[in-house]
C-alpha cells in the first residue's frame with residue numbers, strides 16, 4: 279500500500295515510521311510511506327504557507343496554493359490517491375473506517391496546522407475528512423499516524439500472526455476479553471482457573487462471556503450492535519452479567535434450540551447387512567451438520583467415535599477452521615465448526631453436557647425404522663415432562679443407523695422421516711437438517 283503525507287513537520291514521523299510494526303512494514307516493502315513537506319511548494323522566497331484570515335480573527339490559515347501544488351505534484355509522482363484531510367470537523371475515525379481505508383491502493387493525508395486550511399482547497403482537493411475524535415490537536419500529524427498504524431496492521435503480512443487481529447477489540451462488535459500472562463499469582467491475585475486447564479472449548483466460552491460482559495458494561499452502544507448482529511437477546515447478557523455462568527445456564531434452559539445438541543455416533547452403528555460396525559468420520563458430516571446446528575441456534579454438535587486417530591483428525595479439521603488458516607478465510611465456517619465437540623463415547627458426551635448445565639441431558643433417538651416403539655413428533659418433544667428444563671441430545675447414527683441397543687437406550691424416539699413411497703435412505707446430514715427444521719424453523 280502507498281501512503282503519502284502532506285505536512286509542515288515531516289520530522290514528527292521519524293521515530294514512528296522507523297520503529298515497531300510500521301518500521302518493519304516499510305523495510306519489507308509492505309508499506310510505502312512518502313512524507314511531503316508542504317513548505318517545498320511555497321512560491322515566495324520566505325516559503326510562506328499561511329496568512330491571516332479574511333474577516334479577521336485570531337491565528338493563521340494555511341494558503342491554498344502550496345497545498346494544491348503539493349497534492350498535484352504528489353499524485354503526478356505516485357499516482358491517483360484517496361485524499362484525506364484530517365480535521366476535528368470530519369467523520370469520527372473507527373474500525374469500520376480503518377478497514378475501508380485499508381482496502382485502498384494509495385492514501386494521501388493532508389495535515390492541517392494553525393487555524394486550518396483555506397475552504398476553497400477543501401472543496402477542490404479533498405475526497406474525505408476524518409477526525410481522530412471530538413477534541414482539537416495542533417496539527418493533523420498525530421491523526422495521520424493513528425490511521426497509518428490502524429491500516430498498516432491490517433495489511434497482509436504486517437502482523438506476525440494474522441490471527442491476532444481476528445480476536446481483538448472490535449473484530450466483532452465486542453471489546454476483547456481480559457488477558458493474563460505469567461506469573462500465575464501476582465501480589466495475591468490469581469489468573470482465572472479456566473485459563474489454566476487447557477480446555478480450549480471452555481476457554482473460548484469464558485473469553486466470549488467476558489468479552490460480552492465487558493462490552494455491555496463499557497460500550498453499550500457497541501453491545502447493542504452486537505446483539506443486533508447476533509440476534510442475541512440483550513436480556514441474556516443482563517442475566518449473565520448479574521449471575522455469571524449460572525445466569526447463562528438459566529437462560530440456556532429457556533430457549534429450546536440453545537439447550538439442544540446434535541450427536542453423531544460412529545459406533546455402535548449398523549452396516550448394510552445389519553452388522554454392528556464402527557464407521558469413519560467424513561469431512562462432509564463434520565461441516566454440513568455443524569452448519570445446520572449453527573443455523574438453528576443449537577448449543578453444540580458432538581462427534582462421537584471410539585477411534586483416537588479419528589478424534590485427532592476431527593480436532594485437526596475443526597482447529598483449521600476455528601483457530602487456524604481457515605478462520606480468517608471464512609468466519610461463517612468458523613462459527614459453525616466452533617460448535618463441534620469431539621468425544622470418545624456417550625459417557626464423555628453426558629459428562630460434558632452435565633458440566634455445562636449441571637444436569638444430565640435427555641437422549642432422543644432417531645431412526646427410519648422405529649418398529650413398535652412409541653415415537654414423539656417435533657411439536658410434542660419440548661412439551662414432554664421429561665424434557666422440560668433439561669438439555670437435549672438428538673442422537674444420529676452414521677452408516678445404516680443406530681443399533682437397536684442404542685435406540686432402546688434413548689429416553690424418547692423421534693417420529694421417523696418418511697417419504698411418500700417405500701424408498702427411505704436419507705443421508706444422515708439430510709436427516710439432521712430435516713429434524714432441526716421441524717423442531718426450530720422460525721416463521722419468516
Ligand SMILES: C[S@@+](CC[C@H](N)C(=O)[O-])C[C@H]1O[C@@H](n2cnc3c(N)ncnc32)[C@H](O)[C@@H]1O
Nearest residue numbers: 364365366390394409410414415416417418421
Ligand atoms: C488547531 S487545529 C485547527 C482546528 C480548527 N480551527 C477547527 O476548529 O476545526 C489544526 C489542525 O490540526 C488538525 N486536527 C486538530 N484536531 C484534530 C482532530 N480531532 N482530528 C484530526 N485532525 C485534527 C487538523 O488538521 C487541523 O487543521
